[in-house]
Amino acid sequence: MTGFVFRKLLRTLFTLFLVVTFVFFVLRLTGDPVSAMMPDDTDPAILDELRKQWGLDRPLGVQYLEYWFNLLQGDFGNAYRDGRPAIEIVAERVPATLKLTLTAFAFIVIAGFPLGIFAAVNRGTAIDRGIMTISVTGFSLPNFFLGILLIFLLSVTLRWLPAYGSDHWYNLIMPVITLGTAGAAVIARFVRSSMLEVLNAPYIRACRARGMTERAIIWTVALPNAAIPTITIMGFMVGTLIGGSIVTETVFAWPGIGRLLIDAVTARELAVVQTVVMITAASMVFANLAVDLLYLVIDPRRRYASGTGE
Amino acid sequence: MEGPAEKLKADYSTPLEISGLTVSLKTKAWKCAIVEDVSLRVRSGEILGLVGESGSGKTVTCLAALGLLGPAWQTEGEIRLARTRITDAASASQLVSVRGREAAMIFQDASASLNPIEKVGKQLTKTVARLRGVSTGEAREIALDLLRRVEMPDPEERFHSYPFQLSGGQNQRVMIAVALAGRPELLFADEPTTALDVTVQSQILDLIKSLRDETKMGVVFVTHDLGVVKEVCDSVAVLYAGRIVESGSVERIMNAPRHPYTLGLIESMPTLSGHVPEGIEGQVPAPDKRPQGCAFAPRCDKAQERCRTQLPLGARSDGGDSVACFFPLEGNLGRTERPELSSHSRPADGPSTDALLSLKDAACDYDTRRGKFRAVSGITLSLNEGDRLAVIGESGSGKSTIGKLMLGIEPTSEGTATFMGNPVPILGTSDHIAFARSVQLVPQNPFLSLDPRATIGSQIEEPLEIHGIGTRQERRARRCELLESAGLSLDLATRYPHEISGGQCQRAVIARALALRPKVLICDEATASLDVSVQARIIELLRELHRMHDLSIVFITHDLRLARSLCSHVAVMRSGQLVELGETSPMFEAPEHPYTSQLLASMPDVEVADSRTMETMQ
Numbered sequence: 001m002t003g004f005v006f007r008k009l010l011r012t013l014f015t016l017f018l019v020v021t022f023v024f025f026v027l028r029l030t031g032d033p034v035s036a037m038m039p040d041d042t043d044p045a046i047l048d049e050l051r052k053q054w055g056l057d058r059p060l061g062v063q064y065l066e067y068w069f070n071l072l073q074g075d076f077g078n079a080y081r082d083g084r085p086a087i088e089i090v091a092e093r094v095p096a097t098l099k100l101t102l103t104a105f106a107f108i109v110i111a112g113f114p115l116g117i118f119a120a121v122n123r124g125t126a127i128d129r130g131i132m133t134i135s136v137t138g139f140s141l142p143n144f145f146l147g148i149l150l151i152f153l154l155s156v157t158l159r160w161l162p163a164y165g166s167d168h169w170y171n172l173i174m175p176v177i178t179l180g181t182a183g184a185a186v187i188a189r190f191v192r193s194s195m196l197e198v199l200n201a202p203y204i205r206a207c208r209a210r211g212m213t214e215r216a217i218i219w220t221v222a223l224p225n226a227a228i229p230t231i232t233i234m235g236f237m238v239g240t241l242i243g244g245s246i247v248t249e250t251v252f253a254w255p256g257i258g259r260l261l262i263d264a265v266t267a268r269e270l271a272v273v274q275t276v277v278m279i280t281a282a283s284m285v286f287a288n289l290a291v292d293l294l295y296l297v298i299d300p301r302r303r304y305a306s307g308t309g310e
Numbered sequence: 311m312e313g314p315a316e317k318l319k320a321d322y323s324t325p326l327e328i329s330g331l332t333v334s335l336k337t338k339a340w341k342c343a344i345v346e347d348v349s350l351r352v353r354s355g356e357i358l359g360l361v362g363e364s365g366s367g368k369t370v371t372c373l374a375a376l377g378l379l380g381p382a383w384q385t386e387g388e389i390r391l392a393r394t395r396i397t398d399a400a401s402a403s404q405l406v407s408v409r410g411r412e413a414a415m416i417f418q419d420a421s422a423s424l425n426p427i428e429k430v431g432k433q434l435t436k437t438v439a440r441l442r443g444v445s446t447g448e449a450r451e452i453a454l455d456l457l458r459r460v461e462m463p464d465p466e467e468r469f470h471s472y473p474f475q476l477s478g479g480q481n482q483r484v485m486i487a488v489a490l491a492g493r494p495e496l497l498f499a500d501e502p503t504t505a506l507d508v509t510v511q512s513q514i515l516d517l518i519k520s521l522r523d524e525t526k527m528g529v530v531f532v533t534h535d536l537g538v539v540k541e542v543c544d545s546v547a548v549l550y551a552g553r554i555v556e557s558g559s560v561e562r563i564m565n566a567p568r569h570p571y572t573l574g575l576i577e578s579m580p581t582l583s584g585h586v587p588e589g590i591e592g593q594v595p596a597p598d599k600r601p602q603g604c605a606f607a608p609r610c611d612k613a614q615e616r617c618r619t620q621l622p623l624g625a626r627s628d629g630g631d632s633v634a635c636f637f638p639l640e641g642n643l644g645r646t647e648r649p650e651l652s653s654h655s656r657p658a659d660g661p662s663t664d665a666l667l668s669l670k671d672a673a674c675d676y677d678t679r680r681g682k683f684r685a686v687s688g689i690t691l692s693l694n695e696g697d698r699l700a701v702i703g704e705s706g707s708g709k710s711t712i713g714k715l716m717l718g719i720e721p722t723s724e725g726t727a728t729f730m731g732n733p734v735p736i737l738g739t740s741d742h743i744a745f746a747r748s749v750q751l752v753p754q755n756p757f758l759s760l761d762p763r764a765t766i767g768s769q770i771e772e773p774l775e776i777h778g779i780g781t782r783q784e785r786r787a788r789r790c791e792l793l794e795s796a797g798l799s800l801d802l803a804t805r806y807p808h809e810i811s812g813g814q815c816q817r818a819v820i821a822r823a824l825a826l827r828p829k830v831l832i833c834d835e836a837t838a839s840l841d842v843s844v845q846a847r848i849i850e851l852l853r854e855l856h857r858m859h860d861l862s863i864v865f866i867t868h869d870l871r872l873a874r875s876l877c878s879h880v881a882v883m884r885s886g887q888l889v890e891l892g893e894t895s896p897m898f899e900a901p902e903h904p905y906t907s908q909l910l911a912s913m914p915d916v917e918v919a920d921s922r923t924m925e926t927m928q
Contacts, residue, residue: 206423208378209498210437210488211410214402221425228427300427300472 008292012285019281020071023274024064032056033080033268054080076278077271086271090257090279096166097256100248101241103172104180108237111184116191121218123196131188138185143244147178147251164253179248183237190233194226201225228299235291239284325413325495325528326352326375329626331387333367333374335597341384342598344370346552348387350627352496352528357519358627359539359560360532361575362549363841365594368532371549372498375530376413377405392495410441413496414489418504420482424473430484431457431469434491441492456487461517479510486517493525500532507704508868512912515542534842536579537871537914540564547627548572551595551605555634557627564916568631568638571606578846579916580875582898587875589847593811604635612637666862667716667734667749667830668692671725674711685711686886687724693830698856698863700873700894702909703883709866712883713834716864717751718742747777750823754835756815760807766818767793767803773825788825795858796821797851813844817851824855831855832864837872849876870913874898882906 034050051057055066070077076087119131141149154174155163165171198204199222207217242258249258257276264272295302333345345367352358360368374385377396389396392412394404417423425433431453438456439449457465460483473481482502489497499518503511519542522529531543539546540560547557548569556569567573574590592609595601601608607617616636625632673687686708693699693716703709714720715727718734727734729749735741753759760769770792774785793800796817807815816836823831833852837845853876855861865877873880873894880897882890882905890903901907 202417202419202422203425205378206415206417206485206488207425209376209409209415209417211406211408211441211492213406221428225425225427298427300429301474304472304475 004296005293008289012289015285016278016282019285020068020274020278021064023277024067025060027268027270027273028060028063031268033270036266036268037080076275079269079272081267081269086269086275089272090260090275093255093257093260094279096254097245097249097258100172100175100179100254100256101238101245104176104183104241104245105237107176107180108183108187109234111180112187113191115184115188117195117218117223119188119192120195120199128192132192135185135188138188139182141181143178143182144247144251146181147174147248150174150178151251166254175248175252175254178251179241179244182244183240187230187233187237190230191226194229195222198222198226224298228295231291231294231298235288238287242280242284324351324353325392326350326530327388327390328371328375329388331371331374331385331389333370333379334384334386335382336384337382340598344552344597345374347624348549348552348554349624350547350554350557351629352530353629354495354528355522355526356545357522357529357531357543359543359546360530360549361534361536361539361546363534363575363594363843365551365597366549367552368549369500372415372500372530372532376409376415376498378409378415410437410489410492410494412494413498414492414494415498415500416482416485416489416502418501420485420502420505421473421476421478423485424481424488426473429470429472430476430481431471434469434484434488437488437491453487453491456490457484459490459521460484460487461513462487477510478506479514482506482514483517486514486521490521490525494527496528496530498530498532501534502531503538504533504535508870508909508912509704511538512541512914515914518542535914536564536576536842536916540916541914545627545629547625548575551600552597553605553634554625554627554632555606556632557625558631558633562631566640566642568633568640569606569625569635570610570612570639573639574609574843576916578843580846580849580869580871582871582874582910582913582915584874584895584898586853587842587846587849589845589850590843591847593813593844594841612639664694665692665728666695666697667727667729667864669712669715669722669725669727672715672722672727673724674708674715674720675723676720684723684886686715686883686888689715689725689888691881691888691891693862693864695829695862696856696860697879698865698877700877700880701864701866701883702868702870702873702880704868704909706885707883708886709868709883710834711886712881713751713832713864713866716830716832717749718745743777747826748828749830749832750826750828752816752820752823752831752833752836754838756812756819756839757807759819760815762807765804765806766798766810770803770818770822770825773822777826779826792821792825795824795855797847811844812840813847816840816844816848820848820851820855824859824861827859828861830862830864832866834866835868836865838867838869845872852876870898870909871915882909 034047034054034056038047038050048057055063067077076085078085079089115131115135119128122128151163151174154161161170161174204217204222207221245256246258246261248254249256250262253259257279261273261276264276328351329349331345331348332343334341334343336342348367348371350358360371362368370379373379374383375389375391375396377400379385385397391408394408394412396405396408424430434453434456435446435449438444438452439446442449442452444452454465454469457469462468462480462483468476468480473484476484502518503514506514515538518529521527531539533539543560545557545559546563547554548563548571549555550571556563556567556572563572564576567576571590577588578590580587590609595605595608601618603618603620604610604613604622607613610617614637622634622636625634669689669691672689674685675682676685689712691699701709701712711720715722716734718727718736721736729745735745767789771785771789774780774788779785780788789803790800793803798814798817798821802810802814802818810818837848840848849872852863856863863877865873867873877894880892880894881888882903884905890897890901890906897906898910901910
């Protein structure tokens, strides 16, 4: 077991290394922070001075090595404008994003699974078709559009919810629906097809033949088996949520790292952008690691196939 | 008025009574009867064999009796389990209370019939707790005890295994233990041993018999293998196209079948004493294309006008003899002996000068995750011109690997494989193309080896095209010749594989293999996926081809009876080793290796000891 986890962890670290490298070079090749920050008519001498001050005049390779050198010491660099450490700026935004994405993730599971199961059990009926139609609509709607639609409906027209803010629990409702709907729709479809496959398996018929009730079969036998393949999708879902949170946070003025990223990119705050990207990449990569490990826990066949069994 | 699943007074003497059962598959637009007017009765302690070929309705009958058919099915007629009447209107909770308690069921593929992600002990414990209403602790004890009763090796250890860690036979033991959990009065066994090796099959059959003796439960044993029927059943109901055509005691049916179909089935079975199977012409009609009169009439050589227009009175399986035929056969079954195919008598292992294909000290390794796996080792055997060599053994014995070595699909890791004195070229090399003209394969599943999107005719011609043989016209002519020699009508050339039957597909595959006029045909379980009456006809075809074209055949099979009926020599494989090699008849009469004797003893056989006088008269 430890050997397996160790190998997975090594691969995870390598992925992170690639992400950091890629982000570093792409950011520096696509725009100059100094000219983005200063007014257009600034004296070029001043610009050069600033570049020198921030170390941007040196060769890229040197900057890159220095960046790694600092990173390994826990120094993520400072913001150009106010000189605060980038990690600090990002860290104060993380809780808001975590609150949003974790709630959205819970929403995806709580809405997606039952809908998928319900559709599978009522295969071919109006219920099934209804759920699937909603599901197609759900993941076809771009989430900025869904967000604006919700604001228009619930805030502007009905005046039930404030259009922005993040202090109360009810502020979460619209952002979570905006962020989670597409995921819930995908999960519902996936759970449905996975359940249908399992419900046709010989062991389900054998369960019926020994007098298990349909309800017990669905919840204690079919669902655990059908859930195994959906775990992969859940891993991907973490990535979708983080990506989606950028748009959602912008639409609802949510004070998370998504909005921070947008602002930082516009201002070419390289250290902040790099830190945000690294943190999101790390969470995706670790989510995938978690998925791999979760497989081992719930699927005995994998446990033994990977040589980690008892 | 009777309620839907009305509780009846317990009737322990007949745990199953079905009368006038018709089961149909229906949609809004159409309705098609799969099982028609079936009546049968099983008494306590009786094992009733439900025999028939695929599509005859055996499994559907069992599923209907447990109310396990889906909403697309409609049942008419009466079904009574031990204490309960099963009808379409029975509520889910009524059915649930019956299943497992009054009647249980075991299935063909035991490994797939257990929850793959739960330990078998836990599955068994949960079932015991639920069906007997005991605590989990008590249920655990009972579950362990059940595992002992089904003679599971190391029950305490196996208790903590997952299904994928157990063999097919062990999983079937678990399934039987699960079925016994609710102390049912009736057990439906749906081909429970079909997927198992013969030695394991005979253990499971013994187990079912001894449990029957112990518990006095009735058993409905569904199978297509009359040898198995003879081994375990007390009485038999023969199903054909959804109807019972004949029923009676095993002895009577096996010795003096009265329905021509039953006779045909028995004659289709190869036997250990070398009966050459005779198949039944034609094929089982599809459920929606069943003829108006007797469904067997189109295939029956005794059929008269009346058979085609009128339906004979249905046979009932209720203890007595019954046959649904206007012109039932009388007298005992005899065997028509057919001349043995000539074979040059020679020791198969000796270094022979005119050996066509031979393996010398051959071994074959496969690369696996955990290093090399030696599938076969030290194999020395040879195939002479005109030989028919059977390679027999259980699953994992390495018999298919021998075929692969002979075909050049796998290289030998040690030793040599030679064809006419030269090493067998490996698949993918340029030499192999020429070699492939002489040695051809007939694989197990004909559907998988035919291109679903090409016509049969073009696929038969394809080898000729690949090897650039003949002009278009010549190839066309050869195609007709091949179709004919494989016993296929010429109009099949324009059909696609899914439009023809399994037997016809296998004939097409054989025709394709013969296109290049090979010297050797390697048949790897070539009849294993076919019904017995169809299998018999393919065996007949192979014998014919051998005679006409002086073809040498390597016949890889798990069925010793087939080896006996077709082959001149037999090689017995066990865990990668060749344990016995020799001529067929002497070996079957006096096997030298204990494993060969064990295999022979395990093989269920229909052969009747003495009565060999042919007396089928009207």
